[in-house]
Amino acid sequence: MSTPTTTPGYAGSPPPSPDRPAAPADVLRIDGLHVQVGDLELLTDVDLTVRRGERVGLIGESGSGKSLTALSIMGLLPESLEARGSIAVTGVGGRHTQVVGAAERELAAMRGRDVTMVFQEPMTALNPTMRVGDQVAEVMRIHHTVPDRRAAGARAVELLDKVGLPDPAEAARAYPHQLSGGQRQRVVVAIALANDPALLICDEPTTALDVTVQALVLDLIVRGVEARDAGMLFITHDLAVVASVCERVLVMYGGRVVEAGPVHDVFTTPRHRYTRGLIGASDLDLTRPDGRLYTIQGSVPSAGRFPAGCVFRNRCIHATVECESVPPWEGPGPEDGFACFHPVVVRS
């Protein structure tokens, strides 16, 4: 990779401009998203684009704002939180939704149809009092993607078969508690894919699963998304999972995107000091000369306790006075770049 260059006119992020519509292939385009509660800013200036057929990872530790980003896209923010900026979704058949400020009616039409979501914990994502077949059928009935009740039931069984449940007709009649964790997550994936969405958001979909089940569910999600040529936003704290699943990645810390780029480049030649530290701390095969693991000093502050300026500076050994102001974004665009005054120097 060449040394990063600053592109004039791209400092931080551009103001959200309604006159700049999403390109046809963009299923999701977030411009300058801010989310705050009272005076406390939880997300700052988030830019993110996902195109059709593209798999984008969003990584970060707890409190970095990745789940909040997902909830913002779905229009599921609690009422006490206030969002500013632009979240443009181009759904099935080119239907356009501006999520920020949209009416609930409009959002309801988008959720489960244009954009769907797989959550971390399948037991809480499913309704415990409803047979799983009916839950898969429900999302198709609500959005009228099947002609009638009978067709929905038949299609639900077909979907349960596709996600690899043994004896799908029998499984459709089961209640969530009668299934294992992996089977439940397969049902959640079936619901998310039922209406052939344009964008699938996965928020830590395999964190609650055993590692052997995780491998199979990840494969299932990727195949489902590929078959529909949908875009995917994959949120996790596990770098190895992102590297197995995604093409592009954004690194979040303290409610900001601190680095973005192709997965291979970001993980092999990270530029932001936080990304570098995170990779070092995750790689259990890599040890210091004394046999210990590489670490990042300190711990992730709670929301609102991040320092002003560079959010990572209180844990960064390279931080200087300069870091007390917000570092500008360096790189060709929001999809590839970083925000750090003292980036890791790339040896050529």
Next chain:
Amino acid sequence: MTREFRRQRTSLFTPAPVVHALRGVSLDIAPGERFGIVGESGCGKSTLLRIIAGLDQPTSGVVEVDGVDIARLPERRLGFLREKLQLVFQDPMSSLDPRMKVRDIIAEPLVAQGKRDTLPRVLELLEAVGLQPEAADRYPHQFSGGQRQRISIARALAPDPQILVADEPVSALDVSVRAQVLNLIAELVDRLSLTLVFVSHDLSVVRHVCDRVAVMSRGEVVEIGATEQIYDAPQHPYSRQLVAAAPRLRAALAGRTAADLAADTLAAKERP
């Protein structure tokens, strides 16, 4: 050793069904050894740990700690075990009493043994786990997850144990903090010459900390051996599956996709 649990009776005319949580488990852990137990949820690793710690009793079999069979001892005669063996749990929030100050939490095992004037020892322990002396007068909720786990470790070390048993001590922690806590455990085990029993679902974590590892599945130990050997050349189909299914950063960057992971996992199960 075995451990069976009776489930609730479903009929008046049939005996209650039995769950075999542990089936014929045998293992020896040498003094000073760093021993790992790996397995997925429901494999019996926590039941085994509770029995080793004298918190539960086996249905049949013998558990010897320093030559004493603890399996049949009543609680009042387990005092020696409480001094000798200490535990660190997975979730540092639920294993620390939210209404106790850190100094009282760390001193509790000492107080239980009738020791007085515990503050000097508490301060010594706080330093050993990398916390400031001011931490003594704060409450658990004022700390982050990693710091709480340091408090749990300090409490476990308070009675100067010889055996440290850790049940998934880093799985609730952030990645950047996980490495710190793993380093701390490794350092303390070295410095205090402790015997470590480390339970995890993650083979790569165990590999970093332990010399020898037992792989458990469905209540049985299916493979036991040197960590490197099991990591590099697992023999039992289940261990092979466990190794194949774990996503690794380097392999993924070299082009190993989710489809490859899934295919390898299934192949590992079927290979003779």
